[in-house]
Amino acid sequence: MPQPDRNRLKSLLTREQERFEREHPRSRALAASAREHLAGGVPMPWMVRWPGGYPLFVTAATGARFRDVDDREYVDFCLGDTGAMTGHAPPAAVAAIRAQLERGLTFMLPTEDAIAVAAELARRFGLPFWQIATTATDANRFAIRLARRITGRPKILVFNWCYHGTVDETFAVLAGGRVVPRPGNLGPPVDPAWTTRVVEWNDFAALERELAAGDVACVLAEPAMTNVGIVLPAPGFHDHLRAVTRRTGTLLILDETHTLSAGPGGCTLRDGLEPDLVTVGKPLASGLAAAAYGFSADVAARVQAAVRVDESDTGGIGGTLAGNALVMAAMRATLEKVLTAEAYVRMFVLAERFEAGVTAVIAEQGLPWIVQRLGARVEYWFRDSPPRNGGEAAASVDPELDRYMHLTALNRGILMTPFHNMALMSPATTAADVDHHTAVFRESVAALLGGTA
Numbered sequence: 001m002p003q004p005d006r007n008r009l010k011s012l013l014t015r016e017q018e019r020f021e022r023e024h025p026r027s028r029a030l031a032a033s034a035r036e037h038l039a040g041g042v043p044m045p046w047m048v049r050w051p052g053g054y055p056l057f058v059t060a061a062t063g064a065r066f067r068d069v070d071d072r073e074y075v076d077f078c079l080g081d082t083g084a085m086t087g088h089a090p091p092a093a094v095a096a097i098r099a100q101l102e103r104g105l106t107f108m109l110p111t112e113d114a115i116a117v118a119a120e121l122a123r124r125f126g127l128p129f130w131q132i133a134t135t136a137t138d139a140n141r142f143a144i145r146l147a148r149r150i151t152g153r154p155k156i157l158v159f160n161w162c163y164h165g166t167v168d169e170t171f172a173v174l175a176g177g178r179v180v181p182r183p184g185n186l187g188p189p190v191d192p193a194w195t196t197r198v199v200e201w202n203d204f205a206a207l208e209r210e211l212a213a214g215d216v217a218c219v220l221a222e223p224a225m226t227n228v229g230i231v232l233p234a235p236g237f238h239d240h241l242r243a244v245t246r247r248t249g250t251l252l253i254l255d256e257t258h259t260l261s262a263g264p265g266g267c268t269l270r271d272g273l274e275p276d277l278v279t280v281g282k283p284l285a286s287g288l289a290a291a292a293y294g295f296s297a298d299v300a301a302r303v304q305a306a307v308r309v310d311e312s313d314t315g316g317i318g319g320t321l322a323g324n325a326l327v328m329a330a331m332r333a334t335l336e337k338v339l340t341a342e343a344y345v346r347m348f349v350l351a352e353r354f355e356a357g358v359t360a361v362i363a364e365q366g367l368p369w370i371v372q373r374l375g376a377r378v379e380y381w382f383r384d385s386p387p388r389n390g391g392e393a394a395a396s397v398d399p400e401l402d403r404y405m406h407l408t409a410l411n412r413g414i415l416m417t418p419f420h421n422m423a424l425m426s427p428a429t430t431a432a433d434v435d436h437h438t439a440v441f442r443e444s445v446a447a448l449l450g451g452t453a
Helices: 006-023 025-034 045-049 091-101 112-125 136-151 204-211 237-247 266-270 297-306 325-338 341-365 390-395 399-410 431-448
Strands: 058-062 065-068 073-076 129-133 155-159 172-175 178-181 196-199 216-221 251-255 277-280 291-295 370-374 377-381 422-424
Touching (some): 006 399, 006 431, 112 129, 112 277, 129 297, 136 155, 136 291, 136 297, 172 196, 237 251, 291 297
Antiparallel strands (some): 370 377
């Protein structure tokens, strides 16, 4: 099978970098200006990860497209790393947001929209009780706190190379069989081995072994790993996970923030999963910061028995702006009118088209690469078989090749998720958008292998 020549890859990267700088002078100037008062020149640290050396500065976005300050238009397959899975500025959500703007934004009191949102989340995920948070990170932190409180156990269990937002306990990986801070973990408050057990995804025996200790309050897991690339569960893994957590009295929390790409109720609804708690965030309010966490009737009863009303504001669960009126109006519109079952059907068709296009190019060139799909989310890998776990997935990362593919796409009007080769469909994505990517992917691969650039 052909393999990219590394010297050619370096030459192509140089050429693409020069093109990026030539065609994005205004973004370059703004990036330089931003360094005066923004640390690293960006409002959030990970924004330095964009492949051109500085980010594009955006002026406007609608549907699945946006424009930058250099007046260039892009097909957006990143979609705010799921935050804009609805598409940018969906009309139904915009109308609800505009109407609520004139009625007030935040009251520390509920609105009727909150009732409708909770009922719709219960219908989708099958869990009867819900609370609202500002981000999926908060939802995960709150779910972990509740699990610790009602089980009386100190530890959690996560999977190697998982990602659940900026939750301290989850920034842990395996190294030589030991739990250690994940590379890049900034200032962990304690050694994560004190708080966290870590096993590889799809490792049935390790899961049994680590839960047998009886000190784990909860397992926190995505239904399929996504933030180290799409790593799917092995047949029977979720049945085993549910059985062993029940047998050991361990709560099961499923983080559906990215796996919401699998359908209106994520993998929980699609695959008939039975978690004790679900967390979800990012696209719920069409781009406004919003998240939710739901729990079973049993968990709700245990929480109510364990939490005194007069201490409900000092338990480490809250956020003054969480569940504000503006967010609840946006969430209701998003759930009822944007991320509908009909929208998902269209998104799945486009994801299948994307998958087929990339797969065809890989086959044409005889490359040892594969494609994985999870509903409306698609990713290609520079390896010849699907990774079985997070460790294998992390070992597959090729930063130089990733950067080439991302930068080549960006220079031709396509934005991919910056951390890996993942594309997400929105209700506004079109077949033409997908076909444009296939054409650019074919051109990029041909150049890489010595064909016509």
